[in-house]
Amino acid sequence: MNHVRLQVERLTKNYRTSPDSADILSNLDLSVPEGEFLCILGPSGCGKTTLVRCIAGLEDYEGTIRVDGNTVTGPGPDRMMVFQDYNQLFPWKTVLKNVQYPMKVNGIRDKQELRSRAEEKLKMVNLQEYADYYPHQLSGGMKQRVAIARGLVMNPGILLMDEPFAALDAMTRNKLQAELRRIKEEENLTVIFITHNIQESIVLGDRIIMMDKGGRIKLDERNTIPKPVSPDSEGYGAMWRLFEDALGDTGAEG
Amino acid sequence: MIERQTLKNLRAQLIFLIIVIIGWQVMSNSGMVNQLTFPSVTSIGHALVRGFTQENMAEYVLYSLSLLIRGLVIGILLAFVFSSFCMISRTVYSIYNMVTSICDLIPGVALIPIAMGWFGIGESVIIFIVVHGVIWPMSRSILGGFSGINRMYVEEGKIFGLKGARLITGVYLPATLGTLISGIRMGWARAWRGLIAIEMIFGTTGSGAGIGWYIFMKRTNLNYAGMFAALIVIILIGIIVEYLVFQVIERKTVVKWGMV
Secondary structure: OEEEEEEEEEEEEOOOOOOOOOOEEEEEEEEEEEOOEEEEEEEOOHHHHHHHHHHHOOOOEEEEEEOOOOOOOOOOOEEEEEOOOOOHHHHHOOOOHHHHHHHOOOOOOOOOHHHHHHHHHHHOOOHHHHHHHHHOOOOOOHHHHHHHHEEEEEOOEEEEEEOOOOOOHHHHHHHHHHHHHHHHHOOOOOOEEEOOHHHHHHHHHEEEEEOOOOOOOOEEOOOOOOOOOOOOOOOHHHHHHHHHHHHHOOOOOE | HHHHHHHHHHHHHHHHHHHHHHHHHHHOOOOOOOOOOOOOOOHHHHHHHHHHHHHHHHHHHHHHHHHHHHHHHHHHHHHHHHHHHOOOOOOHHHHHHHHHHOOOOOOOHHHHHHHHHHHHHOOHHHHHHHHHHHHHHHHHHHHHHHHHHOOHHHHHHHHHHOEEEEEEEHHHHHHHHHHHHHHHHHHHHHHHHHHHHHHHHHHHEOOOOOHHHHHHHHHHHHHHHHHHHHHHHHHHHHHHHHHHHHHHHHHHHHHHOOOO
């Protein structure tokens, strides 16, 4: 856990939609070591999605973002992204072809390798029997699993996840959280996971950050509760209270 | 349920057609109308058979279709090339958008005299008019599809490492295929109309004659049954293209992908 995977320094982002538009992110510093599962909490509009979009290279920004020492200048397969939207899989490709596609784009032509690597990841999310299905034939939870498999197939340095389970029902969400945590352990993934759900961040994160409305980091806590976390784990209540109170102070409604 | 309703509709439509045909036949034989300009169903049928057996109707049709397909392919390819340039910059996009809106207003037939001056009398004029009929509606649907595309697909493509032309073929084309097929459908309909009109206006080219010319010849001979026979052929071609080309393509793509 010593190698620094992601280094963000003095990151400022302003969409400049009007002359007096406020900064979404202002002078944000963040360092994420290899193998860390970082959850980012915050009220709507706090800039958490903007932060991962900047890391993904989908937005221009002021400041520096480095991944493994290389400055981020645009999107790339070393920073795969899983979105909230179920429809993120390409509907014109089968599940298997969806998972294979990032490899094909990056010049992997060997049929054997394409198949075995994609099947390995599909097996990891328990969907190997659905390889030949089209996305519209799957449930929301299954689609998100395929998106995770696709996100992992290039062995990215960082997996960026923007509220991937937010639109799922509670039971499916719990199941996917457990699966994601298991995969993270197996593959020693570095994950940045956006959520607005405190419970989710405590279940998943090794470290939890809370952002406030001005795009600043308000809380940055290590989550030492042993995994798997459940509401009766020791320390869960205190952790939950800490973030719940902080969320109340961020200007979030309700 | 849906199947039963469809069958019911189909039966009603069929019965209606049969009634129209019978009514037509009765009307034609009643002596109330001139049989020359209002030929009976049977004589239209004979004209149809004679057209194919003695008058090489199939050759006229194939010649028309060959011009049409050449024009369609050129028009669609050009529309793709120009529309792809529009993805490079907003300025190019706004200029091409304007050009499309202006040119789309010009009926192909109105261009025939100018095209004859430019290209002489030959296949190139017909192809020019067909291309004109196809390229603007096709460009509109490509630009509409491309600008209405779900941004997430484009961002994913970029994350995977796609750029430029590969992003267009890998993401933009499949993601907007439904709109593109409607564009081709519209382009085909326009081109087909324009083609028949132009064949009537200047008849044969050096290398052949099409179905428009066939109708025109029948008019010169006051052969109304022959004219109706040609119309039936045109309708049949439209049905074949819709059901055996467009709908099959849609079933194998956007319908299979759940994108409709």
